[in-house]
Amino acid sequence: MIAAAPLSLADALRAIADDPFATVIAGGTDLMVQINAGRRPVTSLVSLRNVAELKGWSTESGNLRIGAGCSYSELERPDFAAIMPALAQAARTVGSPQIRNAGTIGGNLATASPAGDTLPVLVALDAQLEIASSSATRSIAISDFLVGPKQTDLRQGELIVAISVPVLRGAQEFLKVGTRNAMVISVASVAVLADLDAQGVRIGLGTVGPTVLRGARAEAWTRSNIDWDSNRVVGNLDEFVALVRSDSHPIDDHRSTKRYRSHAIGICARRALQRVFP
Ligand SMILES: Cc1cc2nc3c(=O)[nH]c(=O)nc-3n(C[C@H](O)[C@H](O)[C@H](O)COP(=O)(O)OP(=O)(O)OC[C@H]3O[C@@H](n4cnc5c(N)ncnc54)[C@H](O)[C@@H]3O)c2cc1C
Numbered sequence: 001m002i003a004a005a006p007l008s009l010a011d012a013l014r015a016i017a018d019d020p021f022a023t024v025i026a027g028g029t030d031l032m033v034q035i036n037a038g039r040r041p042v043t044s045l046v047s048l049r050n051v052a053e054l055k056g057w058s059t060e061s062g063n064l065r066i067g068a069g070c071s072y073s074e075l076e077r078p079d080f081a082a083i084m085p086a087l088a089q090a091a092r093t094v095g096s097p098q099i100r101n102a103g104t105i106g107g108n109l110a111t112a113s114p115a116g117d118t119l120p121v122l123v124a125l126d127a128q129l130e131i132a133s134s135s136a137t138r139s140i141a142i143s144d145f146l147v148g149p150k151q152t153d154l155r156q157g158e159l160i161v162a163i164s165v166p167v168l169r170g171a172q173e174f175l176k177v178g179t180r181n182a183m184v185i186s187v188a189s190v191a192v193l194a195d196l197d198a199q200g201v202r203i204g205l206g207t208v209g210p211t212v213l214r215g216a217r218a219e220a221w222t223r224s225n226i227d228w229d230s231n232r233v234v235g236n237l238d239e240f241v242a243l244v245r246s247d248s249h250p251i252d253d254h255r256s257t258k259r260y261r262s263h264a265i266g267i268c269a270r271r272a273l274q275r276v277f278p
Contacts, residue, residue: 003045009053009132009161015046017134017157022046024159026054026069027102029095030111054106054161059083064167068106068160073097075105075118084165086124086172086191090117093176096183106160109145112152112211113185115255119146119212120191120204121174125165133157146211168202170194173272176206177264179255187256188264190215190244192272199228201276208248208265217243218269226277233277240273241266 004022006012016022023040025031026048034040048054054069057080064084066075072091074080081088094100094117108116109129119142127142134157145153154160172193178184189206201222203215221243225235233240250261 001042001044003047005047005050007050007052009051009159010134012046012048012051013132013134013157013159016159019044019046020156024048024110026104026107027071027099029099029103030107048104048106048159054159059167062167064165066105066163066165068104068109068162070105072100072103072105076100083167084121084172086121086174086193087118089172089174090121090176090189090191093117093174093186105163109142109160109163110152110154112146112148112150114149114209114211115185115187115189115207116212117174117176117186117189117206120189120206121172121193122163122165122204123212123214124191124193124202124204125168126202128164129160130162130164131158132161133159137161143214149210168193168195168197170196171276173275175268175272177268185255188250188261188268190265190268190272192269192276194231194276196228196231199223199226201226201273203244203247203269205244205248205265205269208250208261210249213247213249215244215247215269217247222273231277233273237270237273241270244269 004015022044023042054067057066072094075091108118131138174191176186176189186207191204193202205213227234245266250258252258
């Protein structure tokens with residue numbers, strides 16, 4: 001098997017332009033599972049591991065820019081958690097330490113599983129993705145990028161370079177439910193982020209639809225049921241839970257049932273909102 005390990009983004013993009021059959025590998029935590037199971041035939045690999053432009057994160061003018069090659073271990077660290085606590089919490093729940101050292105946020109996006117743990121936070125924040133090919137760059141909203149279960153708008157020869165999200169003032173929470181406490185893919189997950197400046201709440205719902213969903217009805221409820229002076233929920237939380245459930249579209253599959261997912265997403269969202277507005 002031919003393998004390339006470019007050091008720069010330009011070299012990585014050239015490598016995948018020159019070889020349309022090349023498979024891109026970042027941490028390999030999704031890809032190797034597919035290869036080992038014989039579900040993804042591979043003739044050549046382009047490794048993103050050493051590509052300088054995909055590494056690290058930075059803040060500028062109220063925005064956070066995260067390189068697609070950032071690992072979960074990097075996102076868990078206290079300096080990152082101080083800026084984006086919900087994404088740090090989501091990163092902390094992914095797999096084992098080994099998976100978190102290898103797995104990247106770019107790989108989570110490209111895999112586009114409705115159970116991808118970073119995605120509810122990124123959807124709640126209306127993340128913008130920076131995509132590049134050897135001939136062009138473009139920016140796309142995450143809601144347009146995630147087009148279906150494990151389906152994205154990524155085209156031949158393109159790489160995800162970085163993710164941009166606004167830095168919000170306010171508490172944040174990410175919660176997930178799985179079939180056990182750790183090392184588990186979620187059967188329901190939720191991100192609840194307060195935006196004190198906009199006096200609103202942003203909600204992302206994972207594993208309860210074909211892609212990660214925005215809790216639009218539940219968000220609308222928070223606008224008139226939170227006292228923004230005292231930071232307290234003043235409305236009836238049962239109404240909030242019912243709206244979260246109506247925002248979600250769970251299905252039965254090998255991991256769980258539609259009924260349990262609908263129950264779990266309501267409980268998680270209620271708990272997350274109570275933690276954000278204690
Ligand atoms: C034991 C185990 C436990 C896991 N637990 C969880 C969990 O709890 N939560 C969770 O969300 N996920 C989990 N996963 C899945 C996986 O770890 C994540 O989805 C991870 O983010 C994938 O990133 P990666 O860098 O390893 O991607 P890779 O496996 O290297 O690549 C995955 C796909 O993305 C493409 N790709 C990667 N980077 C880019 C890029 N920059 N641009 C374009 N395409 C790209 C690859 O070509 C490939 O198609 C688990 C996996 C394992 C094996």
